[in-house]
Amino acid sequence: MTCKMRLVSAKAMIGMAAAALVIAVVGCSESASTSGEAPATGSQPPPSAEEAGAEQTEPGESDRDVVAAPGDGGDEQPEPAPETTTMAAGTRGDSSPAVIDFEPIASTPREDVPSGLRDRRHPDHPEPLIDLSEIRSGGPPPDGIPPLENPVFEPAGEVDWLPEVEPVLALEINGDARAYPLRIMTWHELVNGTVGGTPVTVSYCPLCNSAVAYDRRVGDRILDFGTSGELFNSSLVMYDRQTESLWSHYTGQAVVGHLTGTELDLIPVQTVSFEDFLSSYPQGHVLSLSTGYGRSYGQNPYEFYDSSSRPFLFSGPFDSRLEPLTRVLALRAEGEGAVIPLDVLSERHVVPFSFAGRELVALFEPGTASALDSPNIAEGRDVGATGVFVRSVDGQPLDLSVSAGGGFVDASTGVVYDILGRPSDPGGTALEPVEHLDTFWFAAAAFYPDAEIIGQ
Structure with missing residues (x-):
């Protein structure tokens, strides 16, 4: 049997006064294969409290x-x-x-x-x-x-x-x-x-x-x-x-x-x-698409969420230094946090910086669609891709800039690296990646309230 999916109006659901939409799975007694009937989708992202004409309230029962x-x-x-x-x-x-x-x-x-x-x-x-x-x-x-x-x-x-x-x-x-x-x-x-x-x-x-x-x-x-x-x-x-x-x-x-x-x-x-x-x-x-489940893979169940004004199901305070759903590159170490706004990084493409005692570099490359924009993910607006790496390789400092042929070139060695830190020279040393989050500002600020904003 195929799992059928529908959108359920969730007004007053989960303790909220604002009207919202949530994804629900119904009528499923066994998993559907990806070759079976495709479930219906097409949800709008949950409307903001402002759009719904009501404030989000504290959780209920x-x-x-x-x-x-x-x-x-x-x-x-x-x-x-x-x-x-x-x-x-x-x-x-x-x-x-x-x-x-x-x-x-x-x-x-x-x-x-x-x-x-x-x-x-x-x-x-x-x-x-x-x-x-x-x-x-x-x-x-x-x-x-x-x-x-x-x-x-x-x-x-x-x-x-x-x-x-x-x-x-x-x-x-x-x-x-x-x-x-x-x-x-x-x-x-x-x-x-x-x-x-x-x-x-x-x-x-x-x-x-x-x-x-x-x-x-x-x-x-x-x-x-x-x-x-x-x-x-x-x-x-x-x-x-x-x-x-x-x-x-x-x-x-x-x-x-x-x-x-x-x-x-x-x-x-x-x-x-x-x-x-x-x-x-x-x-x-x-x-693989062979997940054992029937889903409309490729369709975005959170249509235009990343261009809304308020996050869904968030009742904490907002840090007014940036708009809540501003895309940021976020780092954390030993309880500290730092972010680079995506608009800053996308303008500069290369941002060297120091964080938690390390010399790092953040990179940006256009060409990646947003998964939270258009109903069809492949048609989402270009939000690009980011990477964060240690700003040295084989003990030597890096001085990276955008390469005319694509990627990022080191001024000292002429080696070109891609957005994943891989060198153009097959025998070369890859850049050391640093864990980071591509995320929204409201979340980064909630988990790391004193996060430094780099590049402003």
Whole structure:
């Protein structure tokens, strides 16, 4: 049976007085394949409080401390197959898929500890790191937005369904390069898998427009993550299936439950165009459309959200130094934060700066579509791609500028680097990436209230 999707008017839903629209999954008893019936989409992004003629209010009864167990409602994901790289089903006629195995690393079992997902105030929990009243329901139940487990990948050079300008999350570990298209991530938000022998979770939150990747290893545990259905500062709240602790997608820190205070190790990930990824990693692999779910991949369920005036489901104060949905490049280290407004970076293309005792350089290249603009992601406005790197290579300082032939040239050596820090010389040393977020200002300011604004 095919999962049918519809838009449900959510006036007065989730404790808000403003009218809104939320995505709901209904009538689904088993997952649909991507070759099945395409669900209907076409949602407008949630209107701002100003547009709805009402102010957003504090959370109501739906922001309870005891929530449904995971899997209550939404889709039930099919039993995951071993993680593989293969052609996407239905994309190349009757071609037989060539399979390349990537050995998955199994997660550790569920532990017999109190659940932070189902009972945030359990007396055995450590003290929460956030105000529990500020956790808000996003509408779906736990895993109602279904994460992908042991995902299928296909060779980047064989992908013919992904337009060059579409945004992908680029991740490389131990020479294993993967691209996660936002046309898929927008509908699933989390992917648990193994890259370069490392168990990772890759996450994208549309509401705060941020992508992160984390190492899933915590001590002797190998965690896997689900979507809790909750938000904090309009940012995804994840939960781990081993202890059911709640984690901030934005910071990688457990904030409620047995593992409170534990932090995941960040792995640098960049949002770039598919063309950029393919040019840098022609032997890389792309997350396949063979997800096991029927979704309108390529359609944007958050139409024109990034041009609205106010974020959705955010009740915190706004930092007036920038407009709330201003796109920024954000960095964090040891509790400190800094941002570079995208309009500054897109004008200069190269911004050298210092942060947390390191000499860094931020780069910008046009040619990447917004995933939160047009109804069709490929037609989204050009918001470009960014990268942040250590401003030296092989112990020598870098002096980068835009190269006439594309990329960024070092004045001292003449070596040209692309937006992913890869050198034009095949034997050259790649730039060292620095983890950063392409995000909205309201979220960066909420998590790092004293963030420095660079370039103003």
